[in-house]
Amino acid sequence: MTQVNVRSAAPPALHEPAISRFLFADPRLAPLWTLLRLYVGYEWLLAGWEKLTNPAGVWVGAKAGTAVSGFLQGALHKASGDHPDVSGWYATFLERVALPNAATFSYLVAYGEILVGLALILGLFTGLAAFFGGLMNASYLLAGTVSVNPLLFILATWLVLGWRVAGWWGLDRWVLPRFGVLLGIQRAGEPGPNSR
Template sequence: MTHLSPAATPATLKEPALSRLLFADPRLAPLWLILRVYVGYEWLSAGWGKISNPAGVWVGEKAGVAVSGFLNGAIAKSSGDKPEVAGWYAWFVENVALPNAVVFSYMVAYGELLVGIALILGLFTGIAAFFGGFLNANFLLAGTLSSNPLLFILATWLVLGWRVAGWWGLDRWILPRFGVSERPGALPAEPTSQRRQGDAVR
């Protein structure tokens, strides 16, 4: 069997100490917990408000009514001397989202709820934050500011700190099952068998 020589081994980039401290050091887990729970609560409240809406304009008999109004507003903002919505996004809204308003209504309502629950529990924090940021980006592209810029920034930070953002949460026990080190920033030890084979080749 042919083995790769040390010179053929792919190079790895060393992570700066500041980056490890901010995004992979469990000592900062309390800070990440505050950010994570705050963002999670905002999404949970928004999603639950839509799902429990008594008029059923998001989820229920009248599903799609609220999101249709929102999407039509986005299309209206794409015209004029200073449009707030880009033409390509207005095309997407008019030709894809609006004809499927009921589907998008359920996706938004339950998407917000699931993102909020996952962030509060610290479950697959990086993935949950990514989808939360994706929702924020779509709201921003549709011309809606509100709290979306702040939540988008915080979601980006949570994605960057995914290794430790859920340290005080379920990720602490779940991520190691997917090969993530229990000590963020530490490189996995090289198996003994591979070291012996490498020594034999040299």
Template sequence: MTTLPPTATPATLREPAISRVLFADPRLAPLWLILRLYVGYEWLSAGWGKITNPAGVWVGEKAGVAVSGFLNGAVAKSGGDHPDVAGWYAWFVENVALPNATVFSYMVAYGELLVGIALILGLFTGIAAFFGGFLNANFLLAGTVSSNPLLFILATWLVLGWRVAGWWGLDRWILPRFGVMEHPDTVLADPVRPRQGDPVR
């Protein structure tokens, strides 16, 4: 009779102390709050400006006009020896985005607004920052620089620091309902030293 080998315990990677300090220590919550509010304000003001545009070229009777002009400009940047827009993205713009310009117009305007509101409130901060970065990436792929590189970098940081970026926000009370944090009302222990009861590695 043969005996089966014991089931191996899956290996886990220990998080470096510097990573825990930067991305999981509530003592840095004020710094993350500043970054979060800045990025949130930028998205909120951009979305609000589109939704309340008096010409209605983003949301309203003429929805799709502004985004069509933007997308046609992106296609124009895809030609020449050194194009600003990659050929595959130009194909996506021509065959997917432009035929549905009205839908994309609403998605951009309300997407920017919702990302801004969520970041300012600290509500699902990591998810909101991810979608903000996704918008930035699309604007960059379409050949628009402006503030997109900076906002994309900050959005990436907020995604990395999602555990503490919303600590001074609604995440502190909402995330525990999803099993993300065990003790929402207590400050985490020193991230450099293991907490009492943690296994010794």
């Protein structure tokens, strides 16, 4: 009987262009990423704090869900007409899922904004925090609310792309290696770990 020696071949590696590595993974740009992260984090923390400390208790408290219900009703009114601001599929979600559970969504929004803000300010799980912040921005945009959401969505997208260095001047530098994420410094133009 003949033995066949099967070698496990490493999957092909996709190499990152030098400019991409410089913009999104070079710690020399950490000051820029920190400023972006702090700005977005501050905006989220402030928005969530205002909801949490609202004296009428329409977000968190005795009347939780009141503000969300009003917001959702306004979004549903924008779902009709010749040029609706809210897509039909999203209006269906708002009407059948979000509106009946307005109190739950109220708490999720208030505490979600605070948690995203704190995580970004501390530089803790920056990529995940930016992703969930962007998800909230997208939800507001889909509901027909513009305000600061387009800007924050763009910045959140950039923070997700730059997650490796966006938290370099933050807790990510020490926390992520505990989760198996290697944050070794690699200078622009140097070969990566998969180079041969």
